[in-house]
Structure formats: C-alpha cells, structure tokens
Amino acid sequence: MRVVHVFKDYYPPTTGGIEQHMRLLCTGLARQMDVTVLVPSRSRRTLEERLDGVLVIRVPEYGRYASVPLCPTMPVQLRRLRPDIVHLHFPNPMGDLAYLLSGWGAPLVITYHADIIKQRPFVPFYRPVLALLFKQAQRIIATSPDYIASSRVLSRYRRKTTIIPFGVDREALSLRDGEATEVEWLRRDLGRRLVVFVGVLRYYKGLDILLRAMTKVAGCLLIVGSGPERERLEAMAVQLGVANRALFLGEVPESRLRVLLHGAEVFVLPSIDRCEAFGIAQLEAMACGKPVVSTDLPTGVRFVNPHGVTGLRVPPRDPDALADAVNRLLDDPQLRAHLGQAAQERVEREFTAEGMITRTLEVYREVLVP
Amino acid sequence: MRVLFVNPGLDLGGAEQSLILLLEGLRSREVEATVAHFGNGPFRDRVVDLGFPTVSLRPPGLVRSATRYRSAWAHLWMPALVAAGFPTALRLAGLARRVHADLLHTNGLKAHLLGGLAGRMIGTPVIWHLRDFLPSGLVGQVFRGAARRLPALVLANSDAVAAAIRPDDEDRPRVIRLYNPVDLCRFRPGLPRSLIRRELGLGDEVPLVGVVAHLTPWKGHEQFLTIGRAVMDAVPEAYFVVTGGPVYETDGHAGYPETLRRHALALGLADRVAFLGARNDIPEVLAALDVLVHCPTAPEPFGRAVAEAMAVGRPVVAAHCGGIPEVVEDRETGFLVPTADVRGFASAIVQLLKDSALRERFGRAARGRAEALFAVEAHTASVLEAYRAIIAADRAGP
Structure with missing residues (x-):
C-alpha cells in the first residue's frame, strides 16, 4: 500500500512545526507501508532521496506567488506515483491543485493544520477549489477539538473529521549518557530560574510580549530558534535592558535542545493569534516533565495545556499576566513539580508518536474499505 | 600636497586600520598629512606613533555617541547631528585653512558629513573614503543626497558599497572601488601555529x-x-x-x-x-x-x-x-x-x-x-593617483 504525502516543505531543511510533524509521522508510517513525500524543491530540478525509509521527491518550483509554490509538474508526478491514498497537508494550494489536476482519484485524506489567515484576501477566489477538494476528501484529520469549533471551514465538515493530535518523539527528548551532567552544569552556570521558548521567530509567536514580561521576571530566558523577527527582537531586548538574560540561541541541535528543556523550570508559548494552531513545542517540553505557560487561544494551544493541570494559561498580549504566571511557577517548586508531572503523563496518554501513527493507519484502513 | 584626514572612530576598527596602513604608505611620499580625530583612543595613539600631527576636533557628546547601531534614535540623530555638528564643521574648516590643505580625506559616516560641509565652506575638494553601507531610511537618504553634492570623489572599499552609494542610473557621485589594504608582511603564511x-x-x-x-x-x-x-x-x-x-x-x-x-x-x-x-x-x-x-x-x-x-x-x-x-x-x-x-x-x-x-x-x-x-603599495599608489587627479581638476577651476 502506498501513500503520498503532499506539502510545500519537508524537514530538512525546513524546521517549522508542520515539517517536523510530517517527518515524525512519515518515518513512523514507513515502517508499515510505502510512504512517499511530494514537495517543491526550491530549484528548477527534480531531486529524489530516501530519508529514514521515506522516499522524498522534490519537484521543480518556478517561483512563489503569495507564498504558494508554483510547480507545474506536480500533478503529473503525483499521477505517476499511482498512490493508493493521497494525504494532503492543508493549507497548501499547490498540493490541492495537484490532487485535483492529476485526475488520479485515489482516496483523499487531508490533515487540516490551520485556516488560511495571512492570505485571506485570496480566499474568495480559492473557495471553489476548496469546496471541491473537501467534498472529495474521504476523511479530514483535525489536530484538536478546539480548532474544529473555532474554524469556519472545519466546523462545516465535522461529519467526516477525525481528531488525531500531533505526537511527540519522546525517545529523541530523553537524556543520553552524560547529558544529565550537562543539565546540572547549565543550571549551575545560568541559575536555577530558567525559562525556555522554542519556535521559529515569527510575528504571531508573541515574543515581544514575552520580552516585556521578562522585565518583571527574575530569571533567564533561553530563546531557541531563529526567524524573520530575530533582529527586531534582539534590538528590543537591548532597549528593555534584558539582553543579558534573554539569550537568542538560534537553531540548536537536538542534542542540546534536550538539555535545555530538561534544565529549564518553565516552558513558555506566548503566541498572540490563531496562526498558532497547535504549538507542538509545548509537547516537547511537557514530555520532559516541564509545566507550560501558554496563551488562551481557541486552538490546539488551549487543548494541549489545560489551565491548572499541565501548566498555566494567560490572556494573549498581556505581558503582566504572563510575567505573573511565570513568576508563580518559578517561585513555587511544588506547583511546578505537580504540573510538570501531570504534563508528562498527559503526553504519554494523548500525544505519543506511536498513538498518532496507529490512529493515522486506522484512518487509512477505513478510507480504503470499498 | 597637503591632505587633512578626518576620522571619527576612536578605536582601531577595520576602517581605522585601513587608514593607518594608507598613512604608513604615504609617509615616504610627497604627502603632508594632518589627522583630525574625535578624541583620544587607540586610533589617535597609533597615528601619533607614526609621527603625524593630530588635532582633536572635540565634537559635542551627541555627535560622538550617535552610532548607526542605535536604530531607534535614527530620526533624532540626523537633525541633532546637523545642529550639534555645525560648530565642529566650522572648526574643521578653520583647521583645513590653517594647514593649507589641498584636500580633505574623510573616513567614516560622521566625518563624511562634517568634512563635506567644511570643504564646501572653504572651497576645498573632499574625498569620502566610504567603508560602510548607508543606514536605511531617513539617514540613508540624507547621506545619498549629500554624496551627490559634497565629495569630489568617493572611494568605496567594495563593489557592493560602490553600488549602494551610486545607483546605476546616476552619474554622481564619482566612485572608484578600492579594496582595503592588508599588511602582507605582518599577515603572512608560516607564522607559528x-x-x-x-x-x-x-x-x-x-x-x-x-x-x-x-x-x-x-x-x-x-x-x-x-x-x-x-x-x-x-x-x-x-x-x-x-x-x-x-x-x-x-x-x-x-x-x-x-x-x-x-x-x-x-x-x-x-x-x-x-x-x-x-x-x-x-x-x-x-x-x-x-x-x-x-x-x-x-x-x-x-x-x-x-x-x-x-x-x-x-x-x-x-x-x-x-x-x-x-x-x-x-x-x-x-x-x-x-x-x-x-x-x-x-x-x-x-x-x-x-x-x-x-x-x-x-x-x-x-x-x-x-x-x-590587498597589497598596501598598490593601494597607496591608487590613492595618490586619485589625489593628483582631484587636485589638478580643482586647480583647473570649475
């Protein structure tokens, strides 16, 4: 049985949440079936490689329009692969078109990652394609009940929607030999009030709110990730006088990320709008037994981190509330331990990679029944 | 020929090191150099060591501390700099008169403006030695406008810098690309590892x-x-x-x-x-x-x-x-x-x-x-050639 996953990027090189999720899902699925990933190559060539058992085909890209890659050969490629199931990751108009234009009527599964937000002006023109696509889809996968409820598109197709939350690779996050010492050194050197953020530095991540909050937090913030906002945020940290304890670490390798997550007291996800559809980074921290401070967004963000159970939630764009929540956790080791443990248990119950893969396979099996 | 150098940087950054190498190269040539600086620091000490006369312009603190890294201040920077810098430009013009400078050679964004104004006041040609990309926004616009009017010649330390100061469709300012020099004797292969x-x-x-x-x-x-x-x-x-x-x-x-x-x-x-x-x-x-x-x-x-x-x-x-x-x-x-x-x-x-x-x-x-x-000799020769051309053009009159 062959499934073809279609999106606009794949890891490596892209490190965003969806790409990481696809990598984990496809690698897991590849142990049980034939998995191919079809993405643009960001060049004029077709590139093929096998990554952890997954065949990755990158087709030529002739520029991007409104951040949509233009890949005229994608429909042909998709047809040539003769998939038993096509699995689109939404939003990705090129993939949608590729499926419709290929004329290959294999059962269609769509993971609905997020609404179209930034390119909203284009939606009226795109609506007919969307309607056709969602009509043809056998099954839509949503990542949280909260997102279904708050998404206009998704709530319309509730009947054929299955919820499969993202999973996290706990193996990759558990400390290796000798890394416990590194964790100890980190805490010895930078103090025992470490706050960590992980994510691509984009406007909706709310890092300016977090930097403002840090002026009221006696602790050290470790910012993992880079992105278009980095320079502005670094300048802002200098202006706010927190440059010494808001460290922009860039993209650190997995081997160090583990150590940082285990060494921190609190994980923060200060996102400010529904572009943050899930916040996989929360799961990684929770898997390491860390409590999360996140914002009250009607998306997976809220679903992942129930207030007072696995962490604390604050209103978005409220630096004072954010600072209070972080301080509360930094000052209360018992609460921290309690929430941290609950967080870890919740990940093991709800958000494992294995669970996600099993449930996805179930969906595949269902759509293949004639 | 007499050249008045104007250098705002107190430290020995890349721009200052390049200028020092040029000064060393000019020592044995027909150039009488005076170096105007913004205050004491490693740069001034090095120039004194080389035996060149130095003069401190002692600009007001506002002019000294306005750096291009404080982008938030950019909009305040420009009018304040012009106001606060005017007396300094006057002092510079007086200095150029006193040393009978045939031309001014400026090395740094603040010096370009101040030296450019001073040169304009007394009718002495100015060479901008440009080793920076211009800041974006208002400040950059002011500089680009000034670059068309103030200097007789701009020396740019790379094609990239040259392209940034003069758009393709314009013929002013006159720009010569001249890579920074490196002391190839001090920096040589075979040093102990x-x-x-x-x-x-x-x-x-x-x-x-x-x-x-x-x-x-x-x-x-x-x-x-x-x-x-x-x-x-x-x-x-x-x-x-x-x-x-x-x-x-x-x-x-x-x-x-x-x-x-x-x-x-x-x-x-x-x-x-x-x-x-x-x-x-x-x-x-x-x-x-x-x-x-x-x-x-x-x-x-x-x-x-x-x-x-x-x-x-x-x-x-x-x-x-x-x-x-x-x-x-x-x-x-x-x-x-x-x-x-x-x-x-x-x-x-x-x-x-x-x-x-x-x-x-x-x-x-x-x-x-x-x-x-990056040889110093070739660099110095190119600069001298530029000096001669500018001075000759200046004497020939407008």
Missing part, C-alpha cells in the same frame, strides 16, 4: 575554529556560538576562539561580552570556547586557526578579518553578503554560505576540519588572492 594554542592549552592536533571581530551585535558572535554547537555534534573535539574587544563607546551594549559568555554557557560550550578579547597579535591568532569564520548578521562592507586570514593562508567560511563575495572566492579560497544558514556554516566548517588537504589548497589560493588584491 602553536603560539596561541599553547596559551590556550591546546595541542597542534585540536581542530580550532575562530572568529575575529569587534564585539558588536551585528558581527554575529551569537551566531558563531550556535554554529560552534552544531560543529561539535560532528567534530566533538573541536575548540572555538572569539577574538575581539568591545567597541570604545558602546551605549546600550555595555554588557555584551557578558551576554556572549552566558550564550556559550547556555549552548554547553563553556569548556570549548575561549574569549581572547582585543589582541595586538591577530596574525598569530589567525595562524593558530584551522578555519576562520565570519558570520555577520548585517551585510559586511568588506570584511577585514577575512582578508587578513587569507593573507595568513587560512581558509575562510563566510556569509554571502555585502562585499564578502568579492574577497572570498567560493570553493577556491573558502566557502560562502547564506547569511543565517547555521547548518550550512556548520557543514562547510566540518568539511574543512576533516580535510587537511582542502584546507591547505584553499589557504594557498587565499594567500595568492590576497597578494593580488
């Missing part, structure tokens, strides 16, 4: 990767540390050195060295990285390295450290930005990597660390390129 290594307690076999740059945020030291952490995953025995001191007047970034140290701690590099501070023995530091890295986060106009490493015969992994691609020849003398591509940097460095033959080949080619492009 073990001198600095011994100081660090490292053997000759330890893979050593370094960055040489003033500790200002846009030079990308943080990024260097992040790259270092990625290199460590592939070459666990690698060691890293950061060379460079804080800049003389660093309002707002006073704690930067400490921030960097904390960075290294957070990345788990504490026992893998040494901060050497400001050094006078840069040639020896470069000689100890296996690879020099240059990863600024803003476009680098030229990249003196890169050119110096090449002169010492070291391979370079540098950001593909600004003037750097004119200095480094990709895959011949080093590797060029997209500016923020940490993984790209890391894999290029790892490739070099694992291949001593490649390092040697790049190093040899780098020295050859440095000799061809």
Whole structure:
C-alpha cells in the first residue's frame, strides 16, 4: 500500500512545526507501508532521496506567488506515483491543485493544520477549489477539538473529521549518557530560574510580549530558534535592558535542545493569534516533565495545556499576566513539580508518536474499505 | 600636497586600520598629512606613533555617541547631528585653512558629513573614503543626497558599497572601488601555529575554529556560538576562539561580552570556547586557526578579518553578503554560505576540519588572492593617483 504525502516543505531543511510533524509521522508510517513525500524543491530540478525509509521527491518550483509554490509538474508526478491514498497537508494550494489536476482519484485524506489567515484576501477566489477538494476528501484529520469549533471551514465538515493530535518523539527528548551532567552544569552556570521558548521567530509567536514580561521576571530566558523577527527582537531586548538574560540561541541541535528543556523550570508559548494552531513545542517540553505557560487561544494551544493541570494559561498580549504566571511557577517548586508531572503523563496518554501513527493507519484502513 | 584626514572612530576598527596602513604608505611620499580625530583612543595613539600631527576636533557628546547601531534614535540623530555638528564643521574648516590643505580625506559616516560641509565652506575638494553601507531610511537618504553634492570623489572599499552609494542610473557621485589594504608582511603564511594554542592549552592536533571581530551585535558572535554547537555534534573535539574587544563607546551594549559568555554557557560550550578579547597579535591568532569564520548578521562592507586570514593562508567560511563575495572566492579560497544558514556554516566548517588537504589548497589560493588584491603599495599608489587627479581638476577651476 502506498501513500503520498503532499506539502510545500519537508524537514530538512525546513524546521517549522508542520515539517517536523510530517517527518515524525512519515518515518513512523514507513515502517508499515510505502510512504512517499511530494514537495517543491526550491530549484528548477527534480531531486529524489530516501530519508529514514521515506522516499522524498522534490519537484521543480518556478517561483512563489503569495507564498504558494508554483510547480507545474506536480500533478503529473503525483499521477505517476499511482498512490493508493493521497494525504494532503492543508493549507497548501499547490498540493490541492495537484490532487485535483492529476485526475488520479485515489482516496483523499487531508490533515487540516490551520485556516488560511495571512492570505485571506485570496480566499474568495480559492473557495471553489476548496469546496471541491473537501467534498472529495474521504476523511479530514483535525489536530484538536478546539480548532474544529473555532474554524469556519472545519466546523462545516465535522461529519467526516477525525481528531488525531500531533505526537511527540519522546525517545529523541530523553537524556543520553552524560547529558544529565550537562543539565546540572547549565543550571549551575545560568541559575536555577530558567525559562525556555522554542519556535521559529515569527510575528504571531508573541515574543515581544514575552520580552516585556521578562522585565518583571527574575530569571533567564533561553530563546531557541531563529526567524524573520530575530533582529527586531534582539534590538528590543537591548532597549528593555534584558539582553543579558534573554539569550537568542538560534537553531540548536537536538542534542542540546534536550538539555535545555530538561534544565529549564518553565516552558513558555506566548503566541498572540490563531496562526498558532497547535504549538507542538509545548509537547516537547511537557514530555520532559516541564509545566507550560501558554496563551488562551481557541486552538490546539488551549487543548494541549489545560489551565491548572499541565501548566498555566494567560490572556494573549498581556505581558503582566504572563510575567505573573511565570513568576508563580518559578517561585513555587511544588506547583511546578505537580504540573510538570501531570504534563508528562498527559503526553504519554494523548500525544505519543506511536498513538498518532496507529490512529493515522486506522484512518487509512477505513478510507480504503470499498 | 597637503591632505587633512578626518576620522571619527576612536578605536582601531577595520576602517581605522585601513587608514593607518594608507598613512604608513604615504609617509615616504610627497604627502603632508594632518589627522583630525574625535578624541583620544587607540586610533589617535597609533597615528601619533607614526609621527603625524593630530588635532582633536572635540565634537559635542551627541555627535560622538550617535552610532548607526542605535536604530531607534535614527530620526533624532540626523537633525541633532546637523545642529550639534555645525560648530565642529566650522572648526574643521578653520583647521583645513590653517594647514593649507589641498584636500580633505574623510573616513567614516560622521566625518563624511562634517568634512563635506567644511570643504564646501572653504572651497576645498573632499574625498569620502566610504567603508560602510548607508543606514536605511531617513539617514540613508540624507547621506545619498549629500554624496551627490559634497565629495569630489568617493572611494568605496567594495563593489557592493560602490553600488549602494551610486545607483546605476546616476552619474554622481564619482566612485572608484578600492579594496582595503592588508599588511602582507605582518599577515603572512608560516607564522607559528602553536603560539596561541599553547596559551590556550591546546595541542597542534585540536581542530580550532575562530572568529575575529569587534564585539558588536551585528558581527554575529551569537551566531558563531550556535554554529560552534552544531560543529561539535560532528567534530566533538573541536575548540572555538572569539577574538575581539568591545567597541570604545558602546551605549546600550555595555554588557555584551557578558551576554556572549552566558550564550556559550547556555549552548554547553563553556569548556570549548575561549574569549581572547582585543589582541595586538591577530596574525598569530589567525595562524593558530584551522578555519576562520565570519558570520555577520548585517551585510559586511568588506570584511577585514577575512582578508587578513587569507593573507595568513587560512581558509575562510563566510556569509554571502555585502562585499564578502568579492574577497572570498567560493570553493577556491573558502566557502560562502547564506547569511543565517547555521547548518550550512556548520557543514562547510566540518568539511574543512576533516580535510587537511582542502584546507591547505584553499589557504594557498587565499594567500595568492590576497597578494593580488590587498597589497598596501598598490593601494597607496591608487590613492595618490586619485589625489593628483582631484587636485589638478580643482586647480583647473570649475
């Protein structure tokens, strides 16, 4: 049985949440079936490689329009692969078109990652394609009940929607030999009030709110990730006088990320709008037994981190509330331990990679029944 | 001929070092130089050592401390600088009269404006020695406008800088591209590799990767540390050195060295990285390295450290930005990597660390390129030629 996953990027090189999720899902699925990933190559060539058992085909890209890659050969490629199931990751108009234009009527599964937000002006023109696509889809996968409820598109197709939350690779996050010492050194050197953020530095991540909050937090913030906002945020940290304890670490390798997550007291996800559809980074921290401070967004963000159970939630764009929540956790080791443990248990119950893969396979099996 | 140099930087940054090399070159020529500076510091001391007369312009604090790194102040900067700088420009004009200057040679953005105004007041031609990209926004516009009117000639230290000051469709200002000079005698192959290594307690076999740059945020030291952490995953025995001191007047970034140290701690590099501070023995530091890295986060106009490493015969992994691609020849003398591509940097460095033959080949080619492009004598000759042409044109009258 062959499934073809279609999106606009794949890891490596892209490190965003969806790409990481696809990598984990496809690698897991590849142990049980034939998995191919079809993405643009960001060049004029077709590139093929096998990554952890997954065949990755990158087709030529002739520029991007409104951040949509233009890949005229994608429909042909998709047809040539003769998939038993096509699995689109939404939003990705090129993939949608590729499926419709290929004329290959294999059962269609769509993971609905997020609404179209930034390119909203284009939606009226795109609506007919969307309607056709969602009509043809056998099954839509949503990542949280909260997102279904708050998404206009998704709530319309509730009947054929299955919820499969993202999973996290706990193996990759558990400390290796000798890394416990590194964790100890980190805490010895930078103090025992470490706050960590992980994510691509984009406007909706709310890092300016977090930097403002840090002026009221006696602790050290470790910012993992880079992105278009980095320079502005670094300048802002200098202006706010927190440059010494808001460290922009860039993209650190997995081997160090583990150590940082285990060494921190609190994980923060200060996102400010529904572009943050899930916040996989929360799961990684929770898997390491860390409590999360996140914002009250009607998306997976809220679903992942129930207030007072696995962490604390604050209103978005409220630096004072954010600072209070972080301080509360930094000052209360018992609460921290309690929430941290609950967080870890919740990940093991709800958000494992294995669970996600099993449930996805179930969906595949269902759509293949004639 | 008499030339009045105007240099605002107090430290010995790249621009000042280039000017010092030019002054050394001019010493034995027919040029009588006077150097106007903005205050005491390493630059002025060095000029005094060379035996040139110096004059402090003592500009008001506002003019001195307005740096292009404080972008939030940019809009205040310009009118305030013009107001506060006017008396300084007057003083400069008086000075130029007193020393009977045939022309003014300005070296730094503030000097370009002040010197340009002074030259205009007394009708003396001005040469801007431009070694910076102009700031964006209002300040840049003012500079671009001034560049069309004030200088008789602009010397730009790379094609990238030249292109930024003069758009293709305009014929003013007159621009000559002139790469910065490097002292090819001090920076030479064959310097002892073990001198600095011994100081660090490292053997000759330890893979050593370094960055040489003033500790200002846009030079990308943080990024260097992040790259270092990625290199460590592939070459666990690698060691890293950061060379460079804080800049003389660093309002707002006073704690930067400490921030960097904390960075290294957070990345788990504490026992893998040494901060050497400001050094006078840069040639020896470069000689100890296996690879020099240059990863600024803003476009680098030229990249003196890169050119110096090449002169010492070291391979370079540098950001593909600004003037750097004119200095480094990709895959011949080093590797060029997209500016923020940490993984790209890391894999290029790892490739070099694992291949001593490649390092040697790049190093040899780098020295050859440095000799061809950065010799002090050729640089001085070009500047003299420009002086003569400008003075002749000035005497011929408008």
